[in-house]
Amino acid sequence: MKNKVAYFGVFTAFALILSYVEMLIPIQFGIPGIKLGLANLMIVIMLYKRNAKEAMMLSVVRIVLAGFMFSNLFSIIYSLAGGTLSLIVMALLKKRESFSVMGVSIAGGVSHNIGQLLVAMAVVETYRVGYYFPVLLIAGVLTGALIGVVSNEVLKRLRGVDLG
Amino acid sequence: MKKNDWILIAAVLVVAGIFFGMHLLTPGVKGGVAEVTIDGVLYGTYALDENQTVTIRDTNRLEIGEGKAKMVWADCPDQICVNQKAISKEGESIICLPNKIVVSIVGGDKKTMDAVTY
Numbered sequence: 001m002k003n004k005v006a007y008f009g010v011f012t013a014f015a016l017i018l019s020y021v022e023m024l025i026p027i028q029f030g031i032p033g034i035k036l037g038l039a040n041l042m043i044v045i046m047l048y049k050r051n052a053k054e055a056m057m058l059s060v061v062r063i064v065l066a067g068f069m070f071s072n073l074f075s076i077i078y079s080l081a082g083g084t085l086s087l088i089v090m091a092l093l094k095k096r097e098s099f100s101v102m103g104v105s106i107a108g109g110v111s112h113n114i115g116q117l118l119v120a121m122a123v124v125e126t127y128r129v130g131y132y133f134p135v136l137l138i139a140g141v142l143t144g145a146l147i148g149v150v151s152n153e154v155l156k157r158l159r160g161v162d163l164g
Numbered sequence: 165m166k167k168n169d170w171i172l173i174a175a176v177l178v179v180a181g182i183f184f185g186m187h188l189l190t191p192g193v194k195g196g197v198a199e200v201t202i203d204g205v206l207y208g209t210y211a212l213d214e215n216q217t218v219t220i221r222d223t224n225r226l227e228i229g230e231g232k233a234k235m236v237w238a239d240c241p242d243q244i245c246v247n248q249k250a251i252s253k254e255g256e257s258i259i260c261l262p263n264k265i266v267v268s269i270v271g272g273d274k275k276t277m278d279a280v281t282y
């Protein structure tokens with residue numbers, strides 16, 4: 001039990017560092033508040049080493065903490081939408097076992113961005129954000145692939161390490 | 165990588181390609197207007213073929229010239245709207261989230277045959 005809490009703390013810390021790194025990367029998608037989702041890396045690892053429930057917990061804790069530390073309420077709402085949708089999709093795909101970490105992570109990246117876009121559409125009450133849609137899809141594939149490669153390596157090294 | 169991973173990637177890219185293609189194929193509209201909404205409420209519409217500067221509630225300034233609309237000034241902290249490129253095609257938009265302002269191009273009903281034969 002003690003062990004589990006300690007690992008959770010370490011994961012949260014890593015996820016916060018990634019959120020900070022993300023803030024420093026000057027990539028904009030034309031819609032304010034939309035982010036790459038690098039912290040998804042820790043979520044993917046948590047999902048594979050533990051389970052969907054703990055990954056969800058990590059996701060929410062990370063988003064709220066990062067939101068208060070680095071940004072504002074808007075970005076918390078964006079991130080929650082992106083993070084939650086992404087986690088649901090990843091958990092479902094992982095269960096089916098016909099996707100590797102790469103596929104799961106890419107689906108996570110794409111749905112992360114779709115979730116954020118949906119919030120953006122709701123906030124500004126417009127349906128005319130279609131122009132950004134393809135950009136966000138491709139960005140999701142790229143970040144998802146990047147996270148997939150890294151998670152794969154990390155998971156290989158963590159093989160045999162029992163978290164909690 | 166499993167087969168399904170590749171299928172997933174291909175599917176996403178195809179969808180992105182379709183949306184992107186649709187965007188490129190949408191003709192720049194003669195007689196199109198820039199529609200400005202604040203918090204979802206229509207603030208005003210401005211013809212694209214008329215050069216003008218529109219001040220939106222003292223928080224943003226939109227400039228229309230050469231058939232394009234561009235946000236040239238805003239008091240928002242992120243300045244993302246100002247950094248966006250000029251828009252001219254139907255469906256394109258500039259969003260200033262802090263001020264809840266959306267500028268989007270609306271083509272009226274002249275976007276298909278008329279525009280082609282023009």
Ligand SMILES: [Zn+2]
Pocket residue numbers: 238240242243244245246259260261262263
């Ligand atoms: Zn702005």
